[in-house]
Amino acid sequence: MCAHVLVAEDDVKQAEVLRRYLEADGHSTVVVHDGRSALDHARRQPPDLLVLDVMMPQLDGLNVCRILRQESDLLVLMLTARADEADLLLGLDLGADDYLTKPYSPRELMARVRTLLRRVRPAATGATAVRRVGPLRIDPSRHEVSVDGRPIDCTPGEFAILAAMAEQPDRVFTRAQLLEHTSGFDRNSTDRTIDVHVMNLRRKIEADPRRPAHLVTVYGIGYKLTEGAG
Known part of the structure; x- marks a missing residue:
């Protein structure tokens, strides 16, 4: 590459x-x-x-x-x-x-x-299909994210997290697993690296970042992406 x-x-x-x-x-x-x-x-x-x-x-x-x-x-x-x-x-x-x-x-x-x-840069393996999770639309081939049709600007690291989680909605990902999808395992500060990305994503995709409905914390384990209640 x-x-x-x-x-x-x-x-x-x-x-x-x-x-x-x-x-x-x-x-x-x-x-x-x-x-x-x-x-x-x-x-x-x-x-x-x-x-x-x-x-x-x-x-x-x-x-x-x-x-x-x-x-x-x-x-x-x-x-x-x-x-x-x-x-x-x-x-x-x-x-x-x-x-x-x-x-x-x-x-x-x-x-x-x-x-x-x-x-x-997703390989041509079917991972470029558009994913929808509730109001979220993630298009890997175009590197685009929208919420209820509203475009969202994401850094490559933030996008990689959303794309990985959208492949398996409601699956709980550990921080280490998410880091593998963004930039590899970082022995210096793995948990905090992912926490910062998630915090920034919530500001962008959640109606109330303090009470996230889609990018949800699973305490003691990590995070999951879900359609949300109702």
Whole structure:
């Protein structure tokens, strides 16, 4: 699966290692070393995936992610040296689809890249059929979600969760299972990663996010997608 990947990393040596691994995997790769260049290139030639370092000159990765997420639904994989959970959750809340904390191995990053691209580009196996769950309509081939006919903007990670759950309505998914459908198993903060995506989805699809009728918590286990009462 070849893709156009933009790498925004201010560490020149690290960026070159990532470029070599990505190109060896068949992806066309562009490298920039500051946030402003990342933003300009992403607007000029939108990538399929942005590998985005958080700590960069001119404009940090969190602001780049925030700005681009308002303009597009491109995939964002964040790289961060920050181990604080609040910083990681902020990145996810801004729309990042996955993150890696430094130091990491390039092989681990490539596994995340492959999983992200695979999850948001469904194979021709029948998984592209439109799914309806109550007022929700999920169209994997068009990457579209609507509620009672009203279009909903979803990040790739949010969409992957809805698409996976819509395949089996009323099935209870654990957080680890949902993470496998979005960006692979993350040993750093699996539960909170999914919780942030679910919180954002509820804001978008529920009439009252505080009392969800469709994306429901099953306490002690995980979440399920249901048609709702009545």
